[in-house]
Amino acid sequence: MSELVLQQPKIKSRAMKELNAVATIAARDITLFFKSPGMIIMSLAMPLLMMGMLGGSLAQNMAAGLGFNYGKFMLVGMLVNMLFMSTTSGISSLVEDHFTDFTQEMMISPVSRYSIVIGKIIGSSFGAIVSLIGTLVVGLVMGITLPVSQILAVLALSPLMCLSAGALAMIVIGLIKSNKMANLAVMLITMPQMFLSGAIIPINNSSGVLFVISRLMPMTYCLDLVRAVVYAGTPEYDSVVLFNxxxxxxxxxxxxxxxxxxxxxxxxxxEKNK
Structure with missing residues (x-):
């Protein structure tokens, strides 16, 4: 019993050390975001390009006969897509940190590798939230809106979406050795998911290889969960939501x-092989 009492302060101290590491790494990325006008502009410009141009064109040419409001369908899809795209883009900065030896300094610190990764994902998620807000603004300009309650629900789910995107990005980023490949990696992670997960094109009738690929993509499930919340209790629910x-x-x-x-x-x- 006495040994357990003695161990409790150590456990608490260890937990506080890990939380402090997560907060420090996340705060660094958020600070860098504010110090980079290009990142801020891109976070706001990407929704305009993706939602306004691509989404607008699809809405005008393929929305008829779907059985549900395509504008709302697309807006929800682009909200999740921007969370994935912006988080992945932020995670790609680990490649630059690798060459500036910043990641080496983190790796020799007495904290869990998971704390480092989660801190990086949280920091990258800040830019994703800015992109989400930009997407809502573009949707408003296009005449597509969501009730406040549904927007709050999407915001509540956004940390899980960003964590899922960041975790997937870590697999690819961990294999990249070149700064030039980082941007290509972002495209590799996000673009196929945008088109095959149902973000802007319904996948209810997908079959064969496309069906298998879509079910392997994290964004498919993230997107479906958000749509389940947004469309709950509406006649369109069964036409839009794929899974329980x-x-x-x-x-x-x-x-x-x-x-x-x-x-x-x-x-x-x-980092060990550097």
Missing amino acids: PAVTLVAIIAITMVCLMIGTLFFARS
């Missing part, structure tokens, strides 16, 4: 944990 929300949530957590473990392993190994 409980099953979707379990799938997101499982995929995120697997990606996080593999990505952290690759990240730590890449």
Whole structure:
């Protein structure tokens, strides 16, 4: 009993050290975001390009006969897509940190590798939230809006979406050795998911290889969970939502944990092999 009492302060001290590491790494990335006008402009410009141009063109040419409001469908899809895209873009800065030896300094610190990775994901998520707000503004200009309650629900789910995106990105980033490949990696992670997960094009009738690929993509489940919340209690629910929300949530957590473990392993190994 006395040994357990003595261990409790050590456990608390260890936990506080890990939380402090997460907060420090996240705060660094948020600070860098504010110090980079280009990142801020890109976070606001990407929703305009993706939602305004691509989404607007699709809305004008393929929305008829869908059986549901395509504008709302697209807005929800682009909100999740921007969370994934912006988080992944932020995670790619680990490649630059690798060459400036910043990650080496983090790796020799007495904190968990998971704390380093999660702190990086949280910091990268800040730019994703800015992009989410930009997407809502573009949607407003296009005449597409969501009730405040649904916007709050999306915001409540956004940390899980960003964590899922960041965990997937870590796998690819852990394998990259070149700054030039970082941007290509972002495209590799986000673009296929945008088109095959149902962000802007319905995938209810996908079959064959496209069906298999879409079910392997984390964004498919993240997007479906958000749509389940947004469309709950509406006549369009069955036309838009693919899975039971409980099953979707379990799938997101499982995929995120697997990606996080593999990505952290690759990240730590890449630093050891430097």
